[in-house]
Amino acid sequence: MTDDGTKSTPALERTEAFSLEALQQGDRIEFARLVEAYSDIIYRVVMRMLENTQDAEDVLQETFIKAFRGLKNFDGRSKLSTWLYRIATNEALMVLRRGHKDTVSIDEPFQEEEDLDEPRQIVDWCCMPEEELMTSEARRYLDHAIDSLSPSLRVVFVLRDLEGLSTAEAGEVLNLSETAVKTRLSRARLRLRESLSGYFGKTHRLQPVIREGDV
Amino acid sequence: MEQHHCRDLLESLSEYIDGNLGPELCLQIERHMAGCENCRVVVDTLRKTVYLYQSTQEPVKMPGEVRERLYRSLDLEQFLPDAS
Numbered sequence: 460m461t462d463d464g465t466k467s468t469p470a471l472e473r474t475e476a477f478s479l480e481a482l483q484q485g486d487r488i489e490f491a492r493l494v495e496a497y498s499d500i501i502y503r504v505v506m507r508m509l510e511n512t513q514d515a516e517d518v519l520q521e522t523f524i525k526a527f528r529g530l531k532n533f534d535g536r537s538k539l540s541t542w543l544y545r546i547a548t549n550e551a552l553m554v555l556r557r558g559h560k561d562t563v564s565i566d567e568p569f570q571e572e573e574d575l576d577e578p579r580q581i582v583d584w585c586c587m588p589e590e591e592l593m594t595s596e597a598r599r600y601l602d603h604a605i606d607s608l609s610p611s612l613r614v615v616f617v618l619r620d621l622e623g624l625s626t627a628e629a630g631e632v633l634n635l636s637e638t639a640v641k642t643r644l645s646r647a648r649l650r651l652r653e654s655l656s657g658y659f660g661k662t663h664r665l666q667p668v669i670r671e672g673d674v
Numbered sequence: 675m676e677q678h679h680c681r682d683l684l685e686s687l688s689e690y691i692d693g694n695l696g697p698e699l700c701l702q703i704e705r706h707m708a709g710c711e712n713c714r715v716v717v718d719t720l721r722k723t724v725y726l727y728q729s730t731q732e733p734v735k736m737p738g739e740v741r742e743r744l745y746r747s748l749d750l751e752q753f754l755p756d757a758s
Contacts, residue, residue, distance in 0.1 A: 491745075491753035498744060502736040516740050520747045527748065575684060578716045585718040592722075598730055605727075620727055645688035652716070652723040668715050 477539060482530050490530075494523055497540065501547045507617045508551040510606060518554060522547040537631055544632040548614055555610040576649060580656030581668045587659065597658075604654040608647055615640055616647040679706060680713055691721045 477496075481489040501522055506515040525546050533542060584592075591597075605613060618629040619640070630640045659665065683703055689695050690703055707714040745754045 487750065488753070490748075491750045494744070494748065494750060495753070495755065498741065499736050502740065503734040506734045512740075516743065519736075519740070520744055523744065523748055575681075577681065578684070578712070581712050581715050583715045583718065585715075585722040592726060593730055598732075601727060601730060620724055621731060641689060645685065648688050648720060648724060649684070651727070652720045655723050655726070656719055668711050 479533070479535060479539075483533070485530075490527060493526075493539070497543050498523070500540075501543060504544065504617065504622060505547055505551045507621050508548070508614060509554060510602060514551075514554050518547060518550045521550050525550075541628065541631050544618075545634070548618070548632060552610050552614060555613070575646065576653065578649065578653060578656075580653050580660060582656045582660035582665045583668060584656060584659035584663065584665055587663065591663070592659070597662075600658050601655070604651050604658075607654065608650060612643050612647040612650065615643040616651070619644050620648070680710060683713060684716075687717055687720055691717065691724065 477493055478486070478489055482493065498519065502515060502519050505518045505522075506512070509515050509518065522543065526543060529546070533539070537545075605616065608616065614633065615629060615635075618624045618632060619626065624632070626637045626640045626644075629635075630637050633640070635643075660667065683706055686695060686699060686703065690700065695703070703713075703717075707717060742751075742754060745751050
């Protein structure tokens, strides 16, 4: 969903009404237009990834500084917007990984921690009234649950489910195959489901569904 | 045997709730869910998880001072939308 609550039209679908030639020649007016068109979107994405205003601002500035320097080498094979998303998500991932002691590589291979987890929390909270699922405390818990995802899962979840990019678009931004995007999205969603089930099960004292073999 | 089947299907559930699976696999999942309460709960709560995230997103607005500092860091102050 977008800020105004409408079904998201990803930034990647925007008309790319920029003169690449002018941008590559260092035209300040054209670059200012690019910044004006994309700074809000980039800020939103990095805020969703980082949940920290200072880090988000640093990444926002770094993204456009790198974009300005890198434009002359931009080959036009991807859309400008995809390229900006890529710079921004790489920068944000570096920030996340600095605070994530177990990860080191930028082109992070699929790690053990991304293995498919068996669902453990089998609590049926899906039909609880919406107002109980959407309290301010629940919203804070939703944010907390995203924070606990590893960077490589979090970035896919943000791009696909919060920003509304397609699998192909997210793959292009992150330089991942569509299969890898789908796998990571699936892991991220299942982990979030697990966290939310634990939370709603506890706050509403829901009885777990009895699993086969448990009795 | 049954648990093994649950795990096999788990890989497909994310695509299932997005409606991206072929009819054959959908049918397989639905048949399984009809007899497996655990998987039915996982599917329903997975779908609800995604829905909650998508529908409770607070709008993120870039504050004016962040915009100003961005333009300044790029030496573009003169192009600030509100600059006279």
